[in-house]
Amino acid sequence: IADSFVSDKVDLICTIATPSAQTAYNASMDSDIPVVYTAVTDPIAAELADKDKQPVGEVTGTSDKLPIEEQLEMIRKILPDAKKIGIMYTTSEANSVSAIAEYKELAGKFGFEIIEKGVTAAADVPLATDDLLDQVDCITNLTDNTVVSSLATVLEKANEKKIPVFGSEVEQVKLGCLAAEGIDYISLGKQTGKMAARILKGEKQASQMKFETITKPGFYANTKVAETLGIEIPQDMLSEAVESFDTIEK
Missing domain, CATH: 3.40.50.2300 (Response regulator)
Structure with missing residues (x-):
């Protein structure tokens, strides 16, 4: 082309x-x-x-570029007891590799450990998701093309185990991620x-x-997902949200 x-x-x-x-x-x-x-x-x-x-x-x-520090701060506010964050990424995507490095660099500041799982194709995502879910308190997404294309699979498996998935932009929140400091x-x-x-x-x-x-990230939340998972998003965060959703798009 x-x-x-x-x-x-x-x-x-x-x-x-x-x-x-x-x-x-x-x-x-x-x-x-x-x-x-x-x-x-x-x-x-x-x-x-x-x-x-x-x-x-x-x-x-x-x-x-993802607002990674703001994302970590958001996760800490919503999940005060969480310790391990899982991230899936495509090993051949330069943008994902650099984002993982920044997550690792900043995670300790908020008391988190990053558990990463690399994939090479969409076919790897179901097994990688199962592996991550056995080790983490939540998952956060990048803007990784391969992983986002399989978001429905990730969400289905995570919801079965009542483990929240955070998005990286508004569309992921509409589709069933709990929240995002996103783009x-x-x-x-x-x-x-x-x-x-x-x-x-x-x-x-x-x-x-x-x-x-982009000049500034915005906070997006899905209250339907929060209700389903039994998670309470602080009211002060919801009041400052750019947008919140009470349904999950199919």
């Missing part, structure tokens, strides 16, 4: 998530076609930007669109624009 876009000499390629961003940039590297990405958690680890956030070529966009991807998309518009209007080249991150 990326090669066909380059052959068609499109004016700009927009990509979603790390694998497609890397593929599109590799395909367009020898052309003058700019690539604008969104939802790339760690553009530096993905080799789309250098350590100063400067583009490595005609490629820029927005990062959906509004609609806002992120609009932010990305504005960057693309500047390039298409000739105001800036992609190579002149540092990648951007």
Whole structure:
């Protein structure tokens, strides 16, 4: 697909998530076609930007870097006695690997231990979920493409054992995660669109624009999930939520 876009000499390629961003940039590297990405958690680890956030070529966009410290603080408030947090991730996704490292670095500050389980494909998720659930007090999700595509499986197994699963963005909470200090991807998309518009209007080249991150995470909660699991979300948190849901989307 990326090669066909380059052959068609499109004016700009927009990509979603790390694998497609890397593929599109590799395909367009020898052309003058700019690539604008969104939802790339760690553009530096993905080799789309250098350590100063400067583009490595005609490629820029927005990062959906997780607010990990805020997520850990939220989990501690909701689960004051929890000790072990499970995280599943795809070993080949650079964004997930960097997020795991940050979780491990910050977990001790809130009295948590991170139990990680790597997968290589969606087929690995059911067994990995079973393994994690035997070891942890809760699970928290990344924006890992493989794991999120199997979220229904993770939630079904976790609910059977009354173990809460925390999301990383609002849609995961709608689908049955307990809560998230997460990202509004609609806002992120609009932010990305504005960057693309500047390039298409000739105001800036992609190579002149540092990648951007979303300005502030929001708290989202699912009170139906809390009721089902017998967990009480503090009222002060609910009153400050960007949005709370009392149903689970099918």
